[in-house]
Amino acid sequence: MAQRASTASKKSAQVSTQVIRDLHERMVRIRLFETEAGKLMEAGKLPGFLHLYVGQEAVAAGVMAALRDDDQITSTHRGHGHAVAKGVGFREMYAELYGRVTGACLGRGGSMHINDLARGMLGANGIVGAGVPIAVGAAFAARYKGEDSVAVTFFGDGATNIGAFHEGANMAAILGLPVIFVCENNGYAEFTPQSRHMLLTDVADRAAAYGMPSVIVDGMDAVAVHRAAAEAVARARSGAGPMMIEAKTYRYFDHQGVKGLRHPYRSDEEVAEWKARDPIDLIEARAVADGAATRAELDGVWRRTRDEIAEAVAYAEASPLPEPADLLLNVYSG
Amino acid sequence: MTTTTQAPGVPPVAASRKLTYVKAFNEGLAQAMREDENVFVAGEDVAGYGGVFRMFDNLLDEFGPRRMIDTPISEAALVGLGVGAAARGLRPVVDLMFMDFIGVCLDQIVNQAAKMKYMFGGAVSVPLTITTASGAGLGAAAQHSQSLEAWLAHVPGLKVVMPCDAYTAKGLTVSAIRDDNPVVVMLNKVLLGSPGEVPEEIYGIPLGRAHTARQGSDVTVIALGRMVGEALAAADELAAEGVQIEVIDPRTVQPLDTETMFASVRRTNRVLVVHEAVTFGGLGAEIAAQIQDAVFDHLDAPVLRIGAPFSPVPFSPVLEKAYVPDRARIAQGCRRLLERS
Numbered sequence: 297m298a299q300r301a302s303t304a305s306k307k308s309a310q311v312s313t314q315v316i317r318d319l320h321e322r323m324v325r326i327r328l329f330e331t332e333a334g335k336l337m338e339a340g341k342l343p344g345f346l347h348l349y350v351g352q353e354a355v356a357a358g359v360m361a362a363l364r365d366d367d368q369i370t371s372t373h374r375g376h377g378h379a380v381a382k383g384v385g386f387r388e389m390y391a392e393l394y395g396r397v398t399g400a401c402l403g404r405g406g407s408m409h410i411n412d413l414a415r416g417m418l419g420a421n422g423i424v425g426a427g428v429p430i431a432v433g434a435a436f437a438a439r440y441k442g443e444d445s446v447a448v449t450f451f452g453d454g455a456t457n458i459g460a461f462h463e464g465a466n467m468a469a470i471l472g473l474p475v476i477f478v479c480e481n482n483g484y485a486e487f488t489p490q491s492r493h494m495l496l497t498d499v500a501d502r503a504a505a506y507g508m509p510s511v512i513v514d515g516m517d518a519v520a521v522h523r524a525a526a527e528a529v530a531r532a533r534s535g536a537g538p539m540m541i542e543a544k545t546y547r548y549f550d551h552q553g554v555k556g557l558r559h560p561y562r563s564d565e566e567v568a569e570w571k572a573r574d575p576i577d578l579i580e581a582r583a584v585a586d587g588a589a590t591r592a593e594l595d596g597v598w599r600r601t602r603d604e605i606a607e608a609v610a611y612a613e614a615s616p617l618p619e620p621a622d623l624l625l626n627v628y629s630g
Numbered sequence: 631m632t633t634t635t636q637a638p639g640v641p642p643v644a645a646s647r648k649l650t651y652v653k654a655f656n657e658g659l660a661q662a663m664r665e666d667e668n669v670f671v672a673g674e675d676v677a678g679y680g681g682v683f684r685m686f687d688n689l690l691d692e693f694g695p696r697r698m699i700d701t702p703i704s705e706a707a708l709v710g711l712g713v714g715a716a717a718r719g720l721r722p723v724v725d726l727m728f729m730d731f732i733g734v735c736l737d738q739i740v741n742q743a744a745k746m747k748y749m750f751g752g753a754v755s756v757p758l759t760i761t762t763a764s765g766a767g768l769g770a771a772a773q774h775s776q777s778l779e780a781w782l783a784h785v786p787g788l789k790v791v792m793p794c795d796a797y798t799a800k801g802l803t804v805s806a807i808r809d810d811n812p813v814v815v816m817l818n819k820v821l822l823g824s825p826g827e828v829p830e831e832i833y834g835i836p837l838g839r840a841h842t843a844r845q846g847s848d849v850t851v852i853a854l855g856r857m858v859g860e861a862l863a864a865a866d867e868l869a870a871e872g873v874q875i876e877v878i879d880p881r882t883v884q885p886l887d888t889e890t891m892f893a894s895v896r897r898t899n900r901v902l903v904v905h906e907a908v909t910f911g912g913l914g915a916e917i918a919a920q921i922q923d924a925v926f927d928h929l930d931a932p933v934l935r936i937g938a939p940f941s942p943v944p945f946s947p948v949l950e951k952a953y954v955p956d957r958a959r960i961a962q963g964c965r966r967l968l969e970r971s
Binding site for chain 2: 368370402409411422435436447459
């Protein structure tokens with residue numbers, strides 16, 4: 297494979313205290329947002345579907361810590377983690393999950409369509425792979441306007457079998473656009489293991505087909521993800537074109553919802569093996585070992601975030617529902 | 631232009647000047663690009679070659695490769711590029727060459743472009759224009775000849791326009807580009823070389839407003855796209871028989887100006903809807919249903935529809951001619967309506 301970058305193998309290079317703390321906080325925010333959402337769903341309080349991100353936090357945190365507010369992302373149907381890490385507020389996110397008019401989509405989009413343009417969150421997406429070409433368009437707009445922002449598109453291993461991914465990758469490459477392709481390879485396309493949906497071991501190999509450099513990182517190690525993302529972002533911002541990052545990661549919950557399936561498609565041993573390398577445990581151990589934070593400081597992040605979540609859920613529950621009379625709001629502009 | 635009245639909001643034509651349909655489109659696009667720096671064009675063969683139908687001739691010379699972008703043959707990525715760029719404040723014009731090719735990018739049109747504003751709670755606009763050539767008549771067979779407006783008009787969030795002549799080709803294109811919504815401009819392949827009077831200055835034709843192309847008292851013919859010209863020709867034929875046909879060109883099929891149609895039906899009491907697309911599930915069914923719902927008491931006969939048979943578009947010219955509705959069938963339809971009452 298041509299052009300495979302070598303950063304993946306560089307373990308535990310120096311990274312600042314500030315970055316460690318930043319990555320940790322972003323991950324805790326995702327973890328707690330998601331586990332609370334799962335509880336609310338189990339309690340029957342949320343309509344619709346819920347695709348939880350728990351387990352994959354290191355990817356969203358690592359990438360987003362390398363971005364600015366004006367950098368754009370497109371996300372997947374498992375998009376809460378990306379939104380939280382990009383800085384979208386808990387209040388509008390929970391309110392959207394509840395279908396309230398105060399939600400990020402005024403109650404019209406739900407879990408799979410949360411967006412925040414002011415923070416460069418161009419939306420989660422209910423269609424697998426569809427966000428890829430949209431990110432290419434966002435990157436096109438940045439270059440057209442002479443800005444140096446970049447676009448990041450997140451997608452899973454399963455999405456790389458769909459045409460929009462391949463077309464988008466080729467389009468970004470041929471136009472030399474500042475797009476970073478981030479594959480969150482959690483090993484399953486819904487319930488189908490990777491070995492049964494592609495013959496490749498590494499999704500990153502697909503980048504070579506488009507003349508795009510790629511790198512494979514440990515998707516449970518936020519620092520490793522962050523270092524790769526920072527390089528890819530700097531590269532794209534300098535005008536050197538797109539790059540792909542494949543992060544090997546894992547989702548703790550099922551494809552959808554929080555309850556186990558009638559027909560297990562993965563073993564308890566496999567789940568336990570991944571959970572033993574929990575991304576938050578990893579960064580906390582590192583933070584304490586490096587002296588980046590004390591245990592008490594890390595606990596403080598959990599505590600403050602829990603308080604913020606409780607307040608946001610209360611806000612969502614107290615928020616008004618949309619007026620049925622406003623059903624047709626925003627079908628068209630103007 | 632035949633017996634048309636002036637479109638609302640359009641300055642009167644100072645001097646007569648004729649342009650072909652495709653050149654009128656090209657002029658409108660160029661003027662819209664001059665008007666707004668955010669307008670760019672992307673598509674297969676649009677820049678270096680000028681488009682397979684010469685729609686984009688000379689635009690690369692004037693606007694350069696920054697604003698005229700040749701892309702790979704990748705319709706899904708092309709429309710997605712437009713959606714992402716539009717969401718970031720540009721006004722993309724993306725060209726799909728033949729309308730039949732929308733099958734390979736329907737997700738980006740239907741699930742992304744059309745729904746983004748609504749799903750995002752109004753936080754974004756998608757001022758995307760999709761241009762494409764529709765219609766039979768060139769012997770291009772079943773994968774290069776369809777009129778698929780009914781697919782698109784069924785999707786909330788999209789707008790669909792069908793210019794019937796050079797004047798509307800320019801005005802509707804300008805309005806599509808200026809509009810803050812995704813708009814599909816369905817140019818008709820057979821009309822590309824047809825000349826018509828076209829003002830030199832930039833002008834837009836309001837979207838969602840029908841045009842009464844000819845006034846008459848006996849039958850209302852609602853005709854889409856190229857069928858407007860056929861209906862006007864049928865009207866000339868019937869005038870010789872003492873029958874006065876009113877011809878209504880919706881211009882925009884989504885949104886559809888039903889009020890103009892209802893008003894006409896109240897005067898004529900008989901309606902024929904004609905389109906090039908397959909009759910089954912076509913716009914004619916929607917228009918007929920709305921008319922019977924709104925002005926049933928004014929009808930002296932059931933609403934009649936004329937469209938293509940339920941078949942792919944055939945290749946052999948003799949079959950293709952039999953497939954597409956024409957002035958003779960329209961005239962015959964009008965006679966049938968008059969015999970009913």
